[in-house]
Structures are given as structure tokens and as C-alpha cells.
Amino acid sequence: MGLTKTEIFSDQQNRIADLAKAFAHPARVAILQVLIAKKACVCGDLVDELPLAQPTVSQHLKELKRIGIIKGEIDPPRVCYCINETVWEEARQTFGTLLDSFVPATCC
Amino acid sequence: MGLTKTEIFSDQQNRIADLAKAFAHPARVAILQVLIAKKACVCGDLVDELPLAQPTVSQHLKELKRIGIIKGEIDPPRVCYCINETVWEEARQTFGTLLDSFVPATCC
DNA sequence: TTTATTAATCGCAATATTACGATAGAAAAA
DNA sequence: TTTTTCTATCGTAATATTGCGATTAATAAA
Numbered sequence A, B: 001m002g003l004t005k006t007e008i009f010s011d012q013q014n015r016i017a018d019l020a021k022a023f024a025h026p027a028r029v030a031i032l033q034v035l036i037a038k039k040a041c042v043c044g045d046l047v048d049e050l051p052l053a054q055p056t057v058s059q060h061l062k063e064l065k066r067i068g069i070i071k072g073e074i075d076p077p078r079v080c081y082c083i084n085e086t087v088w089e090e091a092r093q094t095f096g097t098l099l100d101s102f103v104p105a106t107c108c
Numbered sequence C: 001t002t003t004a005t006t007a008a009t010c011g012c013a014a015t016a017t018t019a020c021g022a023t024a025g026a027a028a029a030a
Numbered sequence D: 001t002t003t004t005t006c007t008a009t010c011g012t013a014a015t016a017t018t019g020c021g022a023t024t025a026a027t028a029a030a
Helices: A011-021 A026-037 A046-050 A055-066 A085-100 B011-022 B026-037 B045-049 B054-067 B083-102
Strands: A072-073 A078-083 B072-073 B078-083
Touching: A011 A055, A011 A072, A011 B011, A011 B026, A026 A046, A026 A055, A026 A078, A026 B011, A046 A055, A046 B045, A055 A072, A085 B083, B011 B054, B011 B083, B026 B054, B026 B072, B026 B078, B026 B083, B045 B054, B054 B072
Parallel strands: none
Antiparallel strands: A072 A078, B072 B078
């Protein structure tokens, strides 16, 4: 089917999954790392930094914007992208809480 | 194409992406949460806990095993799944480091 | 106005993912 | 041995994702 049954999971579970998608592709990881490294926001130099075609980069940027973890400021003819501090913090909290919720115990 | 060009990204970037995939689907988030909640490892009750068919759950478990974040001990006819402490810690470190690497600055 | 520059979008092709019914396999229980 | 129980795998269908060439849109520059 390829259709995730989002309606049968909690909002929290769906949000975690969405936030994780921001990091679930190496190109998006690379994009985020570049945005972090260049403290100021990088514009279309992203295309130069990455071994991907411009439309492909643009598509990943769109996905990251959909998730909310980056934002783009239009400064024609360029667009300036940067990390969305609020959502980044949400991700930090979310994954922090989730990853800290496991307490090792004797198991299998 | 649908084919991620893994070879053009670093091992680190590919590993981050893979670890993120463990959390990038609400069903897998749910599975991991169940495994954490039942301190001991849960067997096939996962199917009862989740609103998904048994083959679907099995497929998600396979993906989680591929990533390494869970392990399954065969105890016929059951299989006992649990969090792989080592890989979970790797994820904690990985996402911790990544998410802490962003320092807010004046931007767009 | 014409020409660059930059980035989004369209359209397509290829592959991946998600889901599940049906089936198979493996071992315990009857 | 037959049956039951549990889980993996197969096969299939539907949708999603990834990637890119070509095009478009928007603005600045010439």
C-alpha cells in the first residue's frame, strides 16, 4: 500500500515520525549540517556544497520546511535558509525524552 | 529515481539517516515504546498492542533489526524482542551530539 | 526591454516503503 | 503423528520517495 495509517497512531507518535524524517535521509542530514556550520544562513550555495542537482536539493528543502525544522526567507532572487530554532528545540526535547526513556534491564 | 545515493554521503551521514529511520514511522515508534514500557521484552503481544496485521508488524521488526536497534531472541515458537542497549546508546549519542551542535544565532 | 541569476515546480522514471492475505516453517502440545 | 501456536516470508497492490532534465517565475542587472 505504501500508505502509512497515520490516523491509527497518536499525534505524538506521528510527530516523532515526522521529526525523524528530517534526519532519515543523508542528503537532508547534509543540508542541516551545512546550515549549522555556516552560522549565518546559507542560500543556494547548498547546491554547490552537495553532489545533487538543484531540483533535488530544492525538494529536500521543501520537505524540511514542511516538517518545520528549517525556514526560508525570500531575498530575491535568492532564498535564505536557516534552522528554525523553535522546531529544532522541539526535536531536541522530543528525541531527548524518547531516548532517555529506555532504562536498560535484564532482558533476552 | 527512489534510489538514495548513499555512496556520495559520508558513513556518518548514512548512519544518522539509518538510525533516524527507526523513528521515522509511527508504527516503529509505537513498537519501540511498547518494548520500553514492558521492561522485560515483549514477544508477539506486539501484534495485539498494535492495530496492524501480523506480517506488517513482522516487517517493521525486521527493519528495526536491520538497523540494529532491537534484537530478537528465539524461544520457540515465540521470539522475544528487546531494545539493543548498545545501539540505543549509539542513537542517544548520535542524536544528542547532532541536536546539540546547533547554536542559535541571528539569522534570516 | 533584454538578459542574467536564482530557486521553485512540472513531469517523468526508477526504486522504496507500507500493508496485508496466504503460505510456510519450526517447535510444543495433544 | 496430528494439531496447535507463533512468526517469518512470499506475493501482490498501492502509495511514497528520490532524482533530475526541462521549464517557469520572479527579480535584478545591463
